[in-house]
Amino acid sequence: MSCSITRQDVSLVKSSWSLVSTNAERTGIELLRLFFKRHPDYLQLFGEFADVNVDQIEADRRVARHAIRIVKAIDTLVNNLDDEQPEKSNQLLGPLRSLVDSHVKRRSIGYDKFSNLGKILVQYIVSQQPTNAITDVKLIEQSWNKFYTLILDVVAGAEEQMRQQNC
Ligand code: HEM
Numbered sequence: 001m002s003c004s005i006t007r008q009d010v011s012l013v014k015s016s017w018s019l020v021s022t023n024a025e026r027t028g029i030e031l032l033r034l035f036f037k038r039h040p041d042y043l044q045l046f047g048e049f050a051d052v053n054v055d056q057i058e059a060d061r062r063v064a065r066h067a068i069r070i071v072k073a074i075d076t077l078v079n080n081l082d083d084e085q086p087e088k089s090n091q092l093l094g095p096l097r098s099l100v101d102s103h104v105k106r107r108s109i110g111y112d113k114f115s116n117l118g119k120i121l122v123q124y125i126v127s128q129q130p131t132n133a134i135t136d137v138k139l140i141e142q143s144w145n146k147f148y149t150l151i152l153d154v155v156a157g158a159e160e161q162m163r164q165q166n167c
Contacts, residue, residue, distance in 0.1 A: 005150065009143035010086045016140045017078045020128050021071060027124075028067025033057045034120045042113065073099060074121075081147065089150070096154045104158040114155045118148040 020027045036043050036054045043050050049062040057063050073095070080091040103109040122144045126137050 003146065005081075005086045005089075005143075005146045007083065007086060008139075009146050010081045010083055012135060012140050012143040013081065013147045014078060014083075015135075016125050016129055016144070017074075019130075020125055021075050021078075024068045024071040024075075025064055028069075028071040029058050029064060031070065031117075031120060031124055032063060032067055034124060035117060038120065039113075039116055045107070045109065077151070078147075092150070096151065099151075100154050100158045104155055105162065110159045111152060111156050114152055118145075118152065122148060 033054060036057070040054065043052070043054070046066070049060060049066070052060050052063055076095045077092060077099075080089065080095055082089040082091065103114075122141060125144060126141050129137050129140060
């Protein structure tokens with residue numbers, strides 16, 4: 001059973017994210033580079049730049065545009081985490097549902113792919129924290145895993161709903 005997200009988690013997610021989100025283009029490109037390096041087959045899903053050479057990904061303006069969109073979308077999710085009552089975070093539901101609609105329902109991109117992106121995202125954020133960080137990076141990692149689990153739960157719920165509708 002996963003533990004629910006706490007105020008401390010929200011605080012760590014927000015502060016660690018603020019260090020990378022300020023440079024949306026760099027962060028987004030780096031995330032996509034790591035993602036496609038680990039899962040080259042996923043590139044085919046991205047019609048607009050499916051032909052890109054992953055080793056030269058940072059030079060591609062099409063990728064840069066998409067990279068910024070992804071970071072802005074994560075930014076919206078992070079900003080909608082409720083500092084006072086994180087386990088409720090009602091404001092998160094709207095943006096989460098539109099993310100899930102556009103990916104799970106419209107593109108059949110489901111749990112496994114989201115989970116694989118989550119691993120890259122959390123690793124990347126942890127790797128960008130200052131080495132002299134007062135806060136233990138392990139705690140930051142745990143907090144991000146809890147936050148990302150909220151996303152995965154909604155993705156899994158939408159997939160299950162689609163399965164039932166197709167019965
Ligand atoms: C936290 C996770 C994710 C965020 C925040 C995110 C964000 C976005 C945003 C903002 C867009 C553009 C708007 C739209 O069409 O909905 C988009 C499009 C897209 N995303 Fe994601 N995404 C996530 C996960 C994934 C995953 C796991 C995959 C596949 C492995 C994926 C594949 C795509 C594709 C194929 C498009 C369409 C690209 C195009 O226009 O050609 N996304 N995503």
